[in-house]
Amino acid sequence: MATVRELQVTFDCAEPVRLARFWCEVLGYVVPPGQDEAAVEGGGDDAPEDQPGGAVCVDPTGAGPRLYFQRVPEGKVVKNRVHLDVRAGTGLVGAERLATLEAEGARLVALGATRVRLLPADDEEESCLVMQDVEGNEFCLD
Secondary structure: OOOOOEEEEEEEEOOOHHHHHHHHHHOOOOOOOOOOOOEEEOOOOOOOOOEEEEEEEOOOOOOOEEEEEEEEOOOOOOOOOOOOEEOOOOOOOOHHHHHHHHHHHHHHHOOEEEEEEEEEEOOOOOOEEEEEEEOEEEEOOO
């Protein structure tokens, strides 16, 4: 049997600090103790493109994975192969679920997210909102 290990989710990005701040707001995460408010490791957002900078945010309860945002020189070209599902409507169904997702989607748009589309409920799945973060990475509100 495998040993449970800690999980870190790493995002390639152009502006690590900006993306880390966005996801801290989305998830209620924080900058780890001992780092300045910008959560910069390495070169930061002002570093030359050949110097990777990075930013970190963590779940203050310790339950969720650490998120690391690393600067890469290339931009995002195609749809993510992996994405985060932000579980805003867990346990809710129908109109109540949809209202909760819409309210959370509006909050995230105010933070810089983009609403892509609503996937309406069907016979198998409840409603889900497809969104993009401030750098165009897809995620779902479900």
